[in-house]
Every structure is written in structure tokens, then in C-alpha cells.
Amino acid sequence: MKLSTRSRYGIHAMIDLAQCQGAGPQTVRAIAQRQKVPEPYLEQLLAPLRRAELIRSARGASGGYTLAREASEINVGEIMRALEGEICVTDCVFDPGACERATGCAPRALWERLNRAIERVLDDTSLADLTNNDAEIVRDSSEDAAFEPSRQRV
Secondary structure (H helix, E strand, O other): OOOOHHHHHHHHHHHHHHHOOOOOOEOHHHHHHHHOOOHHHHHHHHHHHHHOOOEEEEOOOOOEEEEOOOHHHOEHHHHHHHHHOOOOOOHHHOOHHHOOOOOOOOOHHHHHHHHHHHHHHHHOOEHHHHHOOOOOOOOOHHHHHOOOOOOOOO
């Protein structure tokens, strides 16, 4: 499984805006240069973030983009959903009709658990956590154990 450049660049742009919070609107050009992202691509990423009301735009000579809320109030799950749509490891997790084998499919329960775990980590990580470089994934050993392969001896 691999994150798209859309998600990665979008999260970097949001971190950039969080780090500049209080410094006024940031231009697409400034964000693109700091994050080493092509300007036209960054513009494509900022549009859905604005529609999701995660960022605000201001027009004019001193215009640009700012966060719509405090960085601590925006989680990574919101950012990824704005950019990618629902977080879904496989189509049958949200739409059992997407696969003819969904009913009675042994790995489907695994895909659902995996999806919930990913969503939990993304939703529990705020933009402020990433901005402060102190994002810690709190491990619950009972949940982690559910993902470890069986270690029974044969």
C-alpha cells in the first residue's frame, strides 16, 4: 500500500500553512517553493482543501492561503478525505456490492479492521502534532496483537 503524491504533497502544504499560522496569507508560489511542489499541482490540491473548509483563501496583493481552524483542530484524516475521498483499503469495505465475493469473503473482515486502524491513526493525529514534530502513535498492545501473524509452532 502506498500513499499518493496527492496526499503526501497536500499534507506537506497543510504543515507549511500551520507553520506559517499567524504570519498572514501564504501565496501558492511561496508554499510551492518551500515544499518543492510544482505550482500548478499545488493549486489543484488547495482547491479541495478549500472546499472542505480546511483552508481559506484571500484575494488581492496580500492574498494567499491560511488555515481555516487552528492546527490542533485539523486532523490528518480530514486532509486525506478532502484530497482522496473516503479512506478505503479495498472497495468492498464501503460497498460490498463492489465485489462478487464480498459475502463470505474470509479476508474482508481483515480489510475492515485494517481500514478502521488506518482511519483511527489518521483521525487521532492533528496537524499540530505533525507541525511540532511530536506526533506519537499511541500503541494499544491489544489492538496491535490483532494484526500480528500467529506465532504458533507447528
